[in-house]
Amino acid sequence: MQPKAENFIKRIAKGDHGVGLLNSLLLVAARIGSNLLALVWTMLLVRLVRPEDSGAVFQAIAVAQIASILLTFNVESASMRFLVPALHDGRRAEAAGFIRFNRLTIPLMLPPVALGIAMVQQGGAGMIAAVIVAMAATAMARATGRHATALGAMRQGLLPRLLAGPVVLSLGLGLAWAAGLALQAWHVVALFALSELTAALIQQWLLRGAFAPLAGPGARARNRRQWVGLGLWMTPGLIMSEYRKSLLIAMAALVLAGDDLSRFTVAFSIINILNFGVVAVDVAFSQPIARAMVAGQPRRRDRLLASSAAIKLGGLGLGVALVLLAGEMALGWFGPDYAPALPAMLVLLLLPVSAVLAGPGAVLLTSAGRGREDFLGNVIGGAVTVAAICGLGALGGLEGAAAGAVIGYAAAQAIMAWFCRARLQIDPSILTIRHLFARPAAAGGAS
Numbered sequence: 104m105q106p107k108a109e110n111f112i113k114r115i116a117k118g119d120h121g122v123g124l125l126n127s128l129l130l131v132a133a134r135i136g137s138n139l140l141a142l143v144w145t146m147l148l149v150r151l152v153r154p155e156d157s158g159a160v161f162q163a164i165a166v167a168q169i170a171s172i173l174l175t176f177n178v179e180s181a182s183m184r185f186l187v188p189a190l191h192d193g194r195r196a197e198a199a200g201f202i203r204f205n206r207l208t209i210p211l212m213l214p215p216v217a218l219g220i221a222m223v224q225q226g227g228a229g230m231i232a233a234v235i236v237a238m239a240a241t242a243m244a245r246a247t248g249r250h251a252t253a254l255g256a257m258r259q260g261l262l263p264r265l266l267a268g269p270v271v272l273s274l275g276l277g278l279a280w281a282a283g284l285a286l287q288a289w290h291v292v293a294l295f296a297l298s299e300l301t302a303a304l305i306q307q308w309l310l311r312g313a314f315a316p317l318a319g320p321g322a323r324a325r326n327r328r329q330w331v332g333l334g335l336w337m338t339p340g341l342i343m344s345e346y347r348k349s350l351l352i353a354m355a356a357l358v359l360a361g362d363d364l365s366r367f368t369v370a371f372s373i374i375n376i377l378n379f380g381v382v383a384v385d386v387a388f389s390q391p392i393a394r395a396m397v398a399g400q401p402r403r404r405d406r407l408l409a410s411s412a413a414i415k416l417g418g419l420g421l422g423v424a425l426v427l428l429a430g431e432m433a434l435g436w437f438g439p440d441y442a443p444a445l446p447a448m449l450v451l452l453l454l455p456v457s458a459v460l461a462g463p464g465a466v467l468l469t470s471a472g473r474g475r476e477d478f479l480g481n482v483i484g485g486a487v488t489v490a491a492i493c494g495l496g497a498l499g500g501l502e503g504a505a506a507g508a509v510i511g512y513a514a515a516q517a518i519m520a521w522f523c524r525a526r527l528q529i530d531p532s533i534l535t536i537r538h539l540f541a542r543p544a545a546a547g548g549a550s
Contacts, residue, residue: 464519484515
């Protein structure tokens with residue numbers, strides 16, 4: 104092996120690069136497994152309940168997920184901005200106060216939000232109770248996962264949330280199918296609530312060591328207005344990333360017939376496996392990138408961005424090849440009625456492509472405390488998504504709705520990348536790969 108190649112591999116394997124690579128591989132595998140299990144329990148669900156009941160299930164789960172944001176004001180999304188600098192500067196009381204305040208908002212906000220759900224949610228008392236429990240458990244699991252990432256314990260925080268829920272749902276529905284049980288819609292939503300509770304409990308057990316130094320008296324929450332403010336600014340970003348699937352399906356439902364909507368959902372679910380892999384790499388590198396930015400180390404930051412881009416590019420190439428070779432077969436698992444979804448699935452393949460090309464703009468803006476830019480990018484991207492899916496879907500049917508989803512997502516990614524260049528003077532795009540091959544003396548900045 105040539106010395107230059109050996110040095111290149113050593114630079115990638117050691118330090119934050121190696122940790123980022125390991126975390127990326129684990130999270131990519133977990134996200135792929137999570138999405139595969141989601142396909143499994145979705146197929147089980149449609150065999151266990153009537154079509155109208157399965158629709159009620161998906162609607163109730165969406166209500167629980169979106170309402171969970173109200174319980175925390177999305178403060179946890181600001182963890183990278185506030186926890187990382189506080190711990191770097193030795194302000195442990197402030198870090199402890201941030202976590203404690205974020206957790207306390209859940210029981211404080213639960214009564215009014217639960218009352219609102221009880222007034223609008225249909226399906227009887229069982230459904231309402233299941234949605235409320237699922238909402239609270241989702242809020243706790245999401246908050247804990249974000250805290251863990253900022254504390255450098257990302258795997259303990261995110262892996263249970265990615266895998267526990269789909270495993271519980273798949274096992275529960277699988278056992279019901281094997282036993283020949285006839286389930287009602289609220290039974291499935293209650294099982295979803297159990298899956299979120301399971302994830303939250305596993306997180307707490309795995310992270311007891313990470314949270315122990317921040318326990319006890321002395322926590323300070325003097326900056327809670329600032330925490331809430333940034334969290335609310337970042338709420339559109341949460342919806343456009345974590346709950347984007349629900350948004351896309353809801354918009355497509357306005358312009359597509361029921362059979363095409365099902366094809367759109369299945370095609371998106373398959374592509375989302377690849378897109379989640381891209382997101383997993385960004386999450387894996389977010390904490391070391393934020394640390395480099397806080398410490399004023401631009402060379403280290405750029406090399407971390409370059410390592411992230413290289414991993415995503417390699418994974419994207421493999422994913423595109425698999426979709427081109429086996430996409431039609433994957434659609435066949437859902438039956439012959441889903442074969443017409445292949446063109447739409449190929450269009451949706453541009454979702455992860457646009458994410459890799461644009462880079463992790465949202466991660467950089469969040470780490471730099473640019474809540475306004477993150478807010479504007481996601482609001483504009485969301486508006487473009489709604490308009491594009493409705494307009495192109497009405498004109499072009501299934502493929503038009505898929506193209507609208509791509510246009511909206513690409514617009515949000517491009518806006519984030521532009522803000523990074525304009526406000527932070529950082530290029531987050533795939534072009535950062537060049538930093539992997541730059542000599543240390545030419546890279547500039549502190550390491």
